[in-house]
Amino acid sequence: MHDILEQLSICVERGKVDIKSPFPADMKGREGADELTRKAIENKIPASKILNDALMTGMQRIGEKFGQGKAFIPDLLIAAKAMNAAMEHLKPFFESGEAKHKGKIIMGTVSGDLHDIGKNIVKMVLKGSGWDVIDLGVDVSSQKFIDALAEHPGSYVGLSALLTTTMLHMQDTTQVIKDTYPGTKVFVGGAPLSQEFCDKIGADGYFRDPQSFAKYLSGIVQ
Amino acid sequence: MHDILEQLSICVERGKVDIKSPFPADMKGREGADELTRKAIENKIPASKILNDALMTGMQRIGEKFGQGKAFIPDLLIAAKAMNAAMEHLKPFFESGEAKHKGKIIMGTVSGDLHDIGKNIVKMVLKGSGWDVIDLGVDVSSQKFIDALAEHPGSYVGLSALLTTTMLHMQDTTQVIKDTYPGTKVFVGGAPLSQEFCDKIGADGYFRDPQSFAKYLSGIVQ
């Protein structure tokens, strides 16, 4: 593989945005994702090759490390920053200016519930593994999910709840979604949930953490 | 009240069967339920008066003490023994030879479950408060309950279960009973149960202990 691409993938993996960025300490003063992408383009490496062989590779590596407990959320986010810096240069080469997405997922914390940290993490991890996530925020009514599905037909839906008293809203929400858009897959998560509860309310899957959710989703699109 | 009756009620309450019985220690050598009942009859006190004013009164007093945590199961059983000794003399005076019962209750531990201590205690307490209890034992199938109801129409039913895996048999059993004999009241109890579970399976009442069950039953027959 091209040396520049290898270096670039490392910059993404380790979150080295540009030459000025202080992290990681051992790469201080060296060129980052920004500079290396420019160089790669100058070297006439095809944009799709840069994207796939360097940027995606780097993201994938940090994602795997995260899955193995060898990286944290901030590592993912910083890698994403480096990736974004690189993408700025690649945008003109892609029609839509965006990398190809695996699909769309509409996410939200259900009605009455304001806990969103878990949901946000799921969002991040899914984004990191190539999904287009539409985040409806917290305290989201069934109607809002329906509206979002109207706007983004064929999306998957992910519901989050952290309270024993709001998790039951997942039931109506799932019901309404399935009634209005039959065939829509609805996934659920959040600390008080269980597989049993998921089965009871007729949702299509429960996941305890974003990693297993992402793995499952990758499975169904392949 | 007649002095003999007062003494007799004390013998029943305290479980003094006859002159030879060593308990209670402070009544050693004194006449017991056996002798005093004979005396009462000799004194031409009407049998129904002996039953109501002495025997039942004694049983009621010990039952109340039990309810207040001032007596134990063996106290109840020993009182019942004294009562039975007295009843031997009264039998000829009653048509059926039995005191008037409040009603019949069919009891059993459900299919697959062998725990019976709790059920037996419930039985004792109910008997003590005037109910006719038909005990079907442990590991009782739905069919056996139906058979018993055929034999004792109009009875209440009490189901017991101690295992999380057998409590679900209460559901079918209740169902079958209600289908076959609509209007039959089914009550449930046992350590893993809850009001919620009772509601879910469509039973008519859950009680955590025999005292509250007995209190409730007395309420509905009045």
Next chain:
Amino acid sequence: MKKFNSLAISNADDLIFGNAQNPVKCGNGMVIGDGVVFPEINFTLPSIKISGETWKEVLQQYREIADNISRRARALKAPGFVVEFEQLPPMTQNPQMGAEITEILKNALNQLYQNDGIKNALRVTVVDLRDADRPPQLRDGNACHQTLSAFELSAQAGADILSIESVGGKEIHDQALMYADLKGIIASLGILAYRDVSWLWQQIKTITNRYNIIAGGDTACGFANTAMQLAGQGMLPDILAALVRAASVPRSLAAYENGAIGPSKDCAYEGPYIKAITGTPISMEGKSSCCAHFSPLGNIAAAAADLWSNESVQNVRLLSGNAPEVFYELLEYDCRLFNTATKHNTQRQLRELFVQSDIRQNIQALMLEPETVLKISRAIVEQTGGYNQTLAAAKTAFHCMQQAADSGLVHLSEIESSWFLKLKQELDEVPVLEDEALNWLYENYGSLFIPESYNLKNLV
């Protein structure tokens, strides 16, 4: 048959958590009773019927439990633990069912050991199906054969330790308890239960020998814990429950006379006696088994524990996670405390705190107080034969309670006191000779048991 004529532990100071004279090695690198207290985590199914249709789901439940506990063990950097798989009736009735679950659990434990170095062992407790019939047939018949076959298949499937809550004698004891009939209680425990436990453990021992695994131990759960539960609900006097506790020791000891080597079973609160007499490591449950039953012994139960158990909890969801992993974490923290004390050489002080925190609250706690344990244990080993031992245990227990009440250590309520007098009188009337007691059993409870079940001749 082994006879225990003297105490393995004769100084109360040495009757302490984490240390047993004869540690037990088993499973994946586990050594029990050699200085460290480990959790013994137990669990059961949530409300679910066991049938062909639900079988997949049942297996999935056990898989989930094993995964969750493993994750918690890793997160807490646990040194090791024991898992108890307590079968439910259909799993023993169809021993291949129990075996299938045993295998799932064993595989998960093997993996945890290989990947993370966390030591572990699997205890399988089968259901004593012989309890199903009244009167029960104990040495023959379908229930007996199924029970023994469940042991066999569990061993084959990977169990490291076998246990049972055996029920011989209970057909009498259940009734005798209700009447607070000490003659019946002592005869059923000392003659019937003692004989059944002896016979049963010979059978189990031949199986564990064949598979080179551990014969754990039995428990008087159906006797003494029932009494404890009933006392807790205000149905029986506490002093009676305490008496039954002591009187049940010889019957459980019979397992060790016949080949069991521990760890004893968690719900056997007679554990400290077994440890004092035989030097066997013991499993105990206390405050952290609140999920399974309330208890007047929450802290004092820890005094001599080598495994520390939660008794049992359904696989239901709590706010933090599923109940089995939740209680696993709780046990792990308890064990950290025990083991830190041992490391700092302050284990005796900690034990003293456990003892002192319960001893004044309920007379049942007295039965687990180390000096009392030794006193009663001594009375037991001075006797030979189950009946003599049981009667001696009861009498000594009564004596200890009397002293505790007299000295003001424990306050007895008014009804407890009046029962105290009653029981004292009754105890004096219990036959001293086993034969006499046996005759009395035949006379008073003859219809309730089958003499052949105990290899006794039918007197009639």
Next chain:
Amino acid sequence: MKKFNSLAISNADDLIFGNAQNPVKCGNGMVIGDGVVFPEINFTLPSIKISGETWKEVLQQYREIADNISRRARALKAPGFVVEFEQLPPMTQNPQMGAEITEILKNALNQLYQNDGIKNALRVTVVDLRDADRPPQLRDGNACHQTLSAFELSAQAGADILSIESVGGKEIHDQALMYADLKGIIASLGILAYRDVSWLWQQIKTITNRYNIIAGGDTACGFANTAMQLAGQGMLPDILAALVRAASVPRSLAAYENGAIGPSKDCAYEGPYIKAITGTPISMEGKSSCCAHFSPLGNIAAAAADLWSNESVQNVRLLSGNAPEVFYELLEYDCRLFNTATKHNTQRQLRELFVQSDIRQNIQALMLEPETVLKISRAIVEQTGGYNQTLAAAKTAFHCMQQAADSGLVHLSEIESSWFLKLKQELDEVPVLEDEALNWLYENYGSLFIPESYNLKNLV
């Protein structure tokens, strides 16, 4: 406003469970922090929607919980306990709902005291509804008014102690935490959260004064416990969670500067700092709150507790009974142990065992180690103003962690070590001046918060 310029407890030996310099009297005969540790039992609804239709059932749930706990307290002959009623959102949104439940609980507690002499007090924690909007309006608007009105109605309905888990500054902190952005973390805690807590507790204090009840305390739950949860799930470094813990102290301290007198809130693990600085009795949760969340601090959390809590558990059925009574029993046994140690004058040894059992396992535990608590507390009281205090706390915490790692007390994994270097570097770059930090906040997170909510001028 009170200023704390020195430590109420300057000797680590005195930072110990059961004893606070300024005990709090409240409720039915309760005195907290005067030598005895009491349980603080918390509970919540099982899976059930709160609506007009279910309201009767909801009330019935709370009645059942109160009955069950009372029965347990009687059975265990408990000297006393605190109940926390933590409201759920609809109960604060409709404060008369919260009040109705408060009344039910209070009546049950009054009865228990009258009939059985068991001391007790009722803490009511309302929901900080202001969190609902982004950016949140903190000092005005519907959510703010409802929240304050819930305090008022709870007080009227019989609350003895008021608490809240307030959220000012969280709108920034949530984001900053994800990026491990120390500048954002310290500024949001030290400037925004500090200002909001100060204002909010002035409001609460006027209410508690009016009803002559107790202003309990606040908690950095949404900040530091979130970080702890995330670290527990492998999402954030432990060292970051530890840092946030220390950095959240000044923000919670602001409640005490403005009238709170304790007991602090259970989930505020900053409690020991509050106790060291102000002498206030504190509520802590540890291993026995495993029902509510897993924790790397199960034992060490007990070191300085005056109330010992289970955080929260749903009213679901376990094998022994309902979960709230189950956890109540567990807490009671824990407290027996604490109090027995105090009675035997071995409380310091027991505390040492709690500390030593966790300290090597996870660096977050270091933040609760008494000497470390005092070191960081000292650094805090030497500064004035929330921002300076927060920065000093973070720096001192970092220093303590460095020492612990260097001395080998704690072992850091490879990624933890690499993050250690990263955070060290970042910490050096955090602005020393509050104004500078504020400007930086405007620049980097300006769109996420409303300056008026903090009585700050809008810089743009």
